[in-house]
Amino acid sequence: MARATSAAEVAPTGYAWHVRAEGLRVKAGRRMAVDGLDLGLGVGVHGLLGPNGAGKTTLIRSLATVLRPAGGVLELFGERVAGRADLRALRRRLGYLPQEFGYYKRFTVREFVEYMAWLKEVPKAEVPGAVQRAVERVGLADRADDKLRTLSGGMVRRAGIAQAIVNDPDLLLLDEPTAGLDPGQRVRFRELLHELGADTCVLVSTHLVEDVAAACADVVLFESGKLLFQGTPAELAAEGGPDDVGDSPIERGYSALLASRGKTDGGKAGAW
Template sequence: MEALQTEQLTKRYQHTAAVQEVTLTLGEGVYGLLGANGAGKTTLMRMLCGILEPTAGTVRYGGADIARLGEEYRALLGYLPQDFGFYPDFTGPEFLRYIAALKGLTRAETARRTGELLAQVGLTDAGKKKLRAYSGGMRQRLGIAQAMLNDPRILILDEPTAGLDPRERVRFRNLIADYAKGRTVLLSTHIVSDVEAIADEILLMKAGRIVERGTVSALAATARGKVWTLRTDAATAARLEGVYTVANLHHTGPEGTVELRLITADPPAGATPADPTLEDVYLWHFADEEEKP
């Protein structure tokens, strides 16, 4: 299949670089984009969709600049922004038919895809319910459905699992894993377990740059020797929390024993090495960053 590529892609706002010289090739499969708030993930995704014009660099699909491809590229694209707009007096099927008209689907395609997708995201029974009565999770599932309506070759999802409960997240992961065959799917999320379960590759983004890229297992290997467990007393645990990045803290018994999972290259005495997870990798890279609004 054709690849989606960026070359030295950059976006600046006055003196701030939101995205800095990102060069990527995305082929078939699911790509998980991880980074703290303010890392540049949404800006990158909006440039990949052609919504935002880069300050420098290019986005190409099949070797052609997406700006020149224009409508041809947009017909291949599905996008779910962090906050997608909806009309509260529409029902779910009405909203999808409206989006289908904007995307130029035929009546037959609209009827088929609307029924398929409402079933796939578990909204068939919501039928005549107005969107104003949808829960946050239902609206998010409808947003996922509208992004997939035109059966896109490139699917870009910005925080698609926000507001979904655990069962809905499992449904989403299964849907995306199946859909990605022969397509390019890029999704960003703060729920690391969602991308850990389905992503073929993970992209770690920090301060506008892709700082690491690889499979879950390959990235986990980069954190080997930096993840530790330690059993100690409550007073020592409280002191260590102020010194180390603590991935997990668990009180293990009535005697006041606490088990800590620490992310550090310089562990305290008595700590034992643990097998890293993708969440540990994330914390290793982003522990020094405060979450930005």
């Protein structure tokens, strides 16, 4: 049975962006991992690229309301995330898959996704259908009643994606979602992203430039806590040339931008 749609869901939105950041600053421990970020994200699939230590995970965690801003402005769905923001209401509209997520190994896939639906306050009557849809979308319908401890790492990752989408979120945040997936599973995941991006704001953090090229309409390149580039995959590819590092045009554009940033920062950007 199709899920009932509330009046609030079909009412016109009062905001231009699902995510809006202005001068956003977020700390990871004592380090300012996001430093003066200006960013706007709407409906569609956005790829978040950047080298290790760029601040991608800190940014994702702040958008998931796990970390509070240390300065600047962060708005989700037009509501500022600060002070007295109703985080519970915001979180009902979010889907979040961290790089590493906890789960009870004795749970079956279905029990795990049901539990996460309960945490996200999905109405009780809608939970069975929502769980079944989520499990089917990630290709785990035939393993739904298997315990998580019996699954491969890639299957557990797919269960994590299922819990992230079980509440049909307006903003979906995925941190390295393709880790552990085999090539065929990655292709199917890209297809799912295309489907979700039709009416959802999806932000995918990844090290795999080819996933961004195949699945994302918009690329956000992040380095040293700052926005280095935002545009289409074709625009990113155009930043590179035949002498830049990479096996594809988009990889060469990515490496060219990081190299140019490294020159302005004394060669530090992207260093090992």
